[in-house]
Amino acid sequence: MDSLEPIQATNDDASECKRYAVHLNYWIDKYIHFFVRHFEKKAPEINRGYFARVYGINNIVKSFIQKAGTKCQIINLGAGYDTLYWRLKEDGFDIYNVIDIDFPAVTAKKCYYIKRNSFLLDSLHNSDNFSGTDLHSFNYHVIGIDLKNINDFENKLLQCGVDYDIPTLFISECVLIYIEIKFSQLLLKWISRKFKETMFIDYEQVNMCDKFGEIMTTNLLERGCLLAGLEACKTLDTRKQSRFLNTEWSGCQAWDMMQIYNSVPFEEKKRVESLEFLDEQELLTQLLQHYAICIAWKGEHFKNIKII
Ligand code: SAM
Numbered sequence: 499m500d501s502l503e504p505i506q507a508t509n510d511d512a513s514e515c516k517r518y519a520v521h522l523n524y525w526i527d528k529y530i531h532f533f534v535r536h537f538e539k540k541a542p543e544i545n546r547g548y549f550a551r552v553y554g555i556n557n558i559v560k561s562f563i564q565k566a567g568t569k570c571q572i573i574n575l576g577a578g579y580d581t582l583y584w585r586l587k588e589d590g591f592d593i594y595n596v597i598d599i600d601f602p603a604v605t606a607k608k609c610y611y612i613k614r615n616s617f618l619l620d621s622l623h624n625s626d627n628f629s630g631t632d633l634h635s636f637n638y639h640v641i642g643i644d645l646k647n648i649n650d651f652e653n654k655l656l657q658c659g660v661d662y663d664i665p666t667l668f669i670s671e672c673v674l675i676y677i678e679i680k681f682s683q684l685l686l687k688w689i690s691r692k693f694k695e696t697m698f699i700d701y702e703q704v705n706m707c708d709k710f711g712e713i714m715t716t717n718l719l720e721r722g723c724l725l726a727g728l729e730a731c732k733t734l735d736t737r738k739q740s741r742f743l744n745t746e747w748s749g750c751q752a753w754d755m756m757q758i759y760n761s762v763p764f765e766e767k768k769r770v771e772s773l774e775f776l777d778e779q780e781l782l783t784q785l786l787q788h789y790a791i792c793i794a795w796k797g798e799h800f801k802n803i804k805i806i
Pocket residue numbers: 505506507508509512513575576577578579580599600601604643644645646670671672673676677
């Protein structure tokens with residue numbers, strides 16, 4: 499088996515979990531079913547965990563757009579089948595440029611699904627520019643690269659008409675954990691040097707080791723992602739340091755997902771909690787404490803952005 503396959507397969511897991519949670523009405527996504535047909539029942543705590551993840555990231559994306567305006571770029575690293583472009587458009591945000599990036603094996607499938615679906619295709623302007631793994635339309639691009647290769651990253655961004663001078667949001671939802679630290683640091687440093695005004699949203703596992711230093715989840719190890727397992731042991735503070743403070747970002751803030759979940763407005767939380775019976779609240783708390791969102795900014799513009 500190709501050594502990248504287990505990492506690429508994490509997109510299938512994440513997309514299926516999101517698809518199932520959407521099916522149960524945790525949130526609305528009118529586009530995900532075009533990418534994910536098959537899904538299985540998941541435990542209530544998994545569904546709520548995904549709800550918190552999507553809720554947290556959506557809120558931060560909207561806060562960024564409120565501050566930056568729509569003449570901005572959103573670059574989604576390891577985007578998988580993320581439907582953000584269409585969801586933002588539906589909410590009335592016609593973003594200047596949105597770029598989804600993943601391994602070519604993943605983007606090839608994403609391009610295939612988009613190409614065969616007129617509902618997805620119709621919202622793209624001038625979308626006839628498809629290669630096997632890449633898609634270029636007026637303000638939406640899908641590109642296939644390995645993020646460990648900065649030269650490819652730079653070249654392909656140029657093909658997407660990237661502008662280093664306008665506000666740019668990077669999203670990395672459960673992705674950096676799969677990249678060896680020396681490569682993720684090169685990538686983060688390159689971004690912070692190259693983009694004038696930028697913000698980064700990083701969602702990842704934290705606190706995954708017990709007091710003996712043993713990794714508490716076998717999931718990452720089973721996938722052959724030992725490095726990811728080790729990275730997942732970091733605390734919020736060591737994560738902030740290794741990701742952003744060591745890579746020339748101006749500052750960062752982090753919350754575990756329990757804090758994010760607790761910030762959900764009362765009515766919305768009531769609605770979500772009425773969807774399914776949750777037997778073990780403790781299990782949900784533990785799960786949420788093992789994931790975190792960290793945001794980082796360069797310069798002062800996005801420093802005081804309101805998040806939770
Ligand atoms: N961000 C999506 C989401 O949350 O639904 C997908 C998350 S999935 C857990 C991780 C994604 O990161 C996969 O699609 C995988 O292929 C991608 N990825 C991991 N390492 C990568 C690399 N070095 N270059 C490009 N993509 C990568």
